[in-house]
Amino acid sequence: MRKITTTAFVLLAANLFYAQVGINTANPQATLDISGSGTNTTKGLLVPRLTATEILAMTQQNALGSQQNSLIVFATTTTPSGDFVTSKITQPGFYRYTYDGSNAFQQYWKRMEPSAFERIAQGGKTGIRLIDADIQKYGLIGSNAIDASFSNQTTSFHGATGDNSFAAGINTLSSGIASTAFGNDTEALGNGSFAGGQDTRSVGLNSFAYGENAEANNINSVAFGKTNYNLGINSSILAGRNNKITNSFNSAVLSGNNNTINYTGTSADDWPNNYNGVANNILGGHTNSITGSVSLTINTIVGGINNLINESRHSVIGGGGGNKIKPAVAPYDQPYYSSNIIAGGEGNEINADKSVIGGGDRNLIRLEGTAQYQQGAGMSTISGGQFNKTINDAHFSAVVGGRGNSTKGSYSIVGGASNVAQSVAEVSLGLFGTLYTPQYPNAYTFNGTWFNDLALSKDRLFNIGNGKAPSNFDFQGDVVTGSPLAVRSDAFTILKNGQVGIDIDNFETNTSTAKLQINGGIKLSANSTALSGNSCDNTNRGQIIFVEDNFYGCKSTGWALLNN
Missing domain, CATH: 2.150.10 (Alkaline Protease, subunit P, domain 1)
Incomplete structure (x- = not known):
């Protein structure tokens, strides 16, 4: 008791005379200066230790106000209630009382430690x-x-x-x-x-x-x-699942599943000198691929499923399923093939240059090319249909639709069912026209014969077939060896030498020099039912008419009776 009194007296005296208090020090450097005792192993300052409940009770008894602002305690427990004044006591530690005003939400305990x-x-x-x-x-x-x-x-x-x-x-x-x-x-x-x-x-x-x-x-x-x-430079995959870009500049997969842009060569973005593996894009769909190792630039697959662009430039597949532009295994593997379009459909394939398939099912453009004449390997079109083909030397040709048709000659056109345009500039329409071996399948192209006088050729210029086939005819198979075979026939044929055959199959085999040959009768009539009503002048010489139950021919002297 004596020790406590003495200490209190000393503190009071120090406060009165020096306005500073020192504990375990004779030279306090602040209002309160506590130094550790040299012999006491327990050093430090113990502030009041209270539970959060005790702190709340102390505050609610109106014992605290602006005069107690910055009061310090050590909270031993977290707050058990939702009262705002102790809501910040979330863990044991040092807290100070904060008084910002008389409002209940301006008085609270705040944690002192970070x-x-x-x-x-x-x-x-x-x-x-x-x-x-x-x-x-x-x-x-x-x-x-x-x-x-x-x-x-x-x-x-x-x-x-x-x-x-x-x-x-x-x-x-x-x-x-x-x-x-x-x-x-x-x-x-x-x-x-x-x-x-x-x-x-x-x-x-x-x-x-x-x-x-x-x-x-x-x-x-x-x-x-x-x-x-x-893994592409400046490239993006913006959505979807399991999509992949490897070693390609400025490319993108916008969405979809399992789509791949994969260039295995050396990418270069140095336009126009060295520009490869650049700007290939897949906009969506499933399991679409743009791949290559030699030439793969500025290609796009819009969507669909299982579509492929391989070793191509400036080509587009609009959608559909299983469409291919220049597949990896190809008979004419030219790296310059470019600017091909497959608009849609299913199972269509282009292995050519600057060609188009509008849609349909399992249509094929597969043409021969050569590095010596790059622009000659393609430029062909299949508008749609099923099992149509542009093959061999059919550069600059077109299939207008139908089923099982083929263009094999350059500049040719085909449509209908199971027809083949086999020579240069040949048009074949109708149903199941006859087949033949042309003299000039590939004139006027890079590797064709530059034969300028086709008027001497007996290759077909125009043919309309009128054949037939059983209901189980295989339109996808070979038109020559396919089974069951069609019964092929021709309704109308024009040869390049100007000869015309009507209802004559394989008219190109004729040995006549007649320009018009008809398998069947000819029925003639006249503009007027009276002979006098029909003009016979210089412009009509050689005309034959049937009028007034007789045949007449126009001569320089007028109409001449041709029968008795």
């Missing part, structure tokens, strides 16, 4: 990380980095380890300079990169990955969606 971040120094760098984070579960902090992430694994590959980087979420890593990682198990490895969502990775410079298992692995690459993988 509750979120702290600045730390590691490996010669300083950054900011969550307080009390287990350093065994993070890599070394990057310079001026902010690490708001939570790691539950012992590793050095979590956290904001890149200079000026930011990491948040669970088990994230931002190791690139000025990179950002959000979400769960994401990695931003490239400088200036961003990774968000679930298990995403941004590896390239300024790359961006967001979604689930998406990867952006090259310069300025973007990958959104699920399990999308982007």
Whole structure:
């Protein structure tokens, strides 16, 4: 008791004479200066320790006001009630009383210790990380980095380890300079990169990955969606699932599933000198592919399923299913093939140059080409239909529709059912016309015979078939050897030498010099039912008419009776 009284007296005296109090020191340097005792092993200052309930009761008894602003206690428990005054006591620790006014919401206890971040120094760098984070579960902090992430694994590959980087979420890593990682198990490895969502990775410079298992692995690459993988420079995958871009400049997959842009050569974006593996795009669909290793630039697949563009330039598939432009295995494998279009349909294929298939089912353009005359290998069109073909030397030809038709001669046109335009500039229409072996299938093209006087040729110029076939005829098979065979016939034929045959099959085999040959009778009539009503002048010489039950021929002297 004596010791306590003496101490109190000393404190009072010090307060009266010096306005400063020193404990365990004769030279206080502040209003209250406490020094540790030299012999006492327990040092420090113990402030009142109260439960949150006791703190609330003390406040509600109107014992506290503006005079107690900054009162300090140590809370040993968290608040059990929803009262605002103790609502911020969320964990044991030091709290101070804050009085901002007489309103109930202006009086509360505030935590004195930092509750979120702290600045730390590691490996010669300083950054900011969550307080009390287990350093065994993070890599070394990057310079001026902010690490708001939570790691539950012992590793050095979590956290904001890149200079000026930011990491948040669970088990994230931002190791690139000025990179950002959000979400769960994401990695931003490239400088200036961003990774968000679930298990995403941004590896390239300024790359961006967001979604689930998406990867952006090259310069300025973007990958959104699920399990999308982007290794293209300046390329993007914007949505969908299991889409992939590898080694391609300025390319994109907009959406869809299992679509692939894969260039295995050396990409170059140096227009116009070296421009390859650039600007290939898939807009959607399922399992579409743009692939190549030699020539693959500015191609587009709009949508559909199982469509393929291979080793081509400036080509488009509009949609449909199983359509192909220059498939990998081709009889005429020329790297310059370009500017082909398949608008839609199913199972259509172009292996040529600058050709078009409008749609339909399993139509085919497959033409021969050569590097010596690049512009000659194609320029053909199939408007639609089924099982139509433009093959062999049928450059600059067209199939106007129908089923099972083929153009084999250059500049030819075919339509109808199971017809073949076999020579240069031949038109074949109708049904199941006869077949033949032409003299000139490929005149006026790069590897054809430049035969300028086709008027001497007995190849067909125009043919209309009128044949027939059983209901189970195979339109997809070979027109010559297919089974069951069609019964082929011709209704009308014009040969290039000007001969005309009517109802004569394979008219090109005729040995006559007659310009008009008819298998059957000819019925004539006249403009007037009276002979005098029909003109016979110089312009009508050689005309034959049937009038007044007689045949008449026009001569220089007028009408002459041709029968008795």
